[in-house]
Amino acid sequence: MKRYITLLFFGILNILIAAGCSSDDKGSDKPAEPEVIAPVAIEKTNSTKIYVHYMPWFETNESSADKKWGYHWTMANKNPNTVGANNRREIASYYYPLIGPYHSGDKNVIENHLLLMKYSGIDGVLIDWYGTYDVFDYRMVKENTEQLIAMLNKVGLEYAIVYEDRVTKSAVDAGKAISVTAAAKTDLAYMEKNYFDDANYIKVNGKPLLLNFGPIVLQTPAEWTNVFNTITTKPTFITLWDQSVEAGANASGEYAWVYKNNSYLTNFYTNTKPKLDVAIGSAYPGFKDFYAEGGGGAAIGWTIEHNNGVTLDETLSMAKNANLNFLQLITWNDFGEGTMFEPTVEFGYTYIEKVKAFAGVKSTESVFAEISKMYNLRIEKKSNADVQQKLDQAFNYFVSAQPAKAKQLINEIK
Structure with missing residues (x-):
């Protein structure tokens, strides 16, 4: 009986610890690693x-x-x-x-x-x-x-x-x-x-x-x-x-x-x-x-x-x-x-x-201003690791021909 109670105690304790870790992770401010995406060519009609x-x-x-x-x-x-x-x-x-x-x-x-x-x-x-x-x-x-x-x-x-x-x-x-x-x-x-x-x-x-x-x-x-x-x-x-x-x-x-x-x-x-x-x-x-x-x-x-x-x-x-x-x-x-x-x-x-x-x-989407804004943010926020990581993600979106996602991410940065 004592052995059963001991096992039950440690089982409940492990569940509580796991739940606590999960809760801490959800509350963490650590940004997700940027998704590295292979470059995609910009579509154009001129073959030159x-x-x-x-x-x-x-x-x-x-x-x-x-x-x-x-x-x-x-x-x-x-x-x-x-x-x-x-x-x-x-x-x-x-x-x-x-x-x-x-x-x-x-x-x-x-x-x-x-x-x-x-x-x-x-x-x-x-x-x-x-x-x-x-x-x-x-x-x-x-x-x-x-x-x-x-x-x-x-x-x-x-x-x-x-x-x-x-x-x-x-x-x-x-x-x-x-x-x-x-x-x-x-x-x-x-x-x-x-x-x-x-x-x-x-x-x-x-x-x-x-x-x-x-x-x-x-x-x-x-x-x-x-x-x-x-x-x-x-x-x-x-x-x-x-x-x-x-x-x-x-x-x-x-x-x-x-x-x-x-x-x-x-x-x-x-x-x-x-x-x-x-x-x-x-x-x-x-x-x-x-x-x-x-x-x-x-x-x-x-x-x-x-x-x-x-x-x-x-x-x-x-x-x-x-x-x-x-x-x-x-x-x-x-x-x-x-x-x-x-x-x-x-x-x-x-x-x-x-x-x-x-x-x-x-693509008729205008992106040049946001690319310039991205450069300015690189300089202004150079010591902010969170912002730099978001800009890395924006870069990956740009190179993979997903400019709308890149622009949204850049414009969310204050």
Whole structure:
């Protein structure tokens, strides 16, 4: 009898303990872990692959080791620590990013940029890349690039490298490479090992796409043959317009850029494109460089006015009429030359709205303001783990093409 009473006592005690734990769990404020969802492509009607040229070269006083703002915000004479009207910092540009000047390796900045791209119908990013050598700010650019790459797959966007072969001379001048071809071989070997095999690295004709801004230093087919002979996978190599002759048979085509006026683009589509195996067109909102005013050297010497979006309308229309397989938007964020598609104080979301229309994005739901709000909440509530976890969930909703759920979650945060 005593044994029965003892067992009954402990049985009741266990039930009470279990009930107490259950009650405590229900009353807990601990948020649920964000649901990780695979990225889903945004539906659109335009089959042209839309890529955007991207500069990963921005640095702030908080991100740099020497606590100084990077050259691309300052040039020679601007000080972003000086805050003027409307709480705007002094930067080397006529235009001001909607999220303010930033560090290109900042996860929150990258999240903001890639979500805006995704919902405007952009398929991928063409990353302006300065190689592997620790010269000037090249290492910082490489590190920022790899922060960007780390999030691209999560968002569901592709990428490829735009190699600045001018960096090979810098590596030689700094005593870090024995020749410009040796420097290029080192850079290409790094790309092959770390980028080309990525599932979301852009492939054209079954091979990794590699653009070159030039050639500028390696200007003979023999030099490029020498460079490419050292890697296993020869890429689909695309030079700047009218410069494929410098790479010879190594080049698979050319891409258009921005220059003086739209007539150069007309010439590319009419006379050059038909001769190329691979042609990448361009669209841009305008061009207005800050070099002279910023003390960053001589002005380019010509301007393409933005004309309240008319220039972009014209270049997108030209791209549509050219029946392109590939289009490069110039650029996401070259603030020094005023070619940015990134939302600005001056133009708001106008340019990415136009891209969205060109891409034929099927969803008419407006999400750009909430993506910006998400960035602001990331910063304002950076020490609030609960809010950050909700924003992580909103990110997962955005990348899985569930914007209504993302917007609801963001707008519930106070």
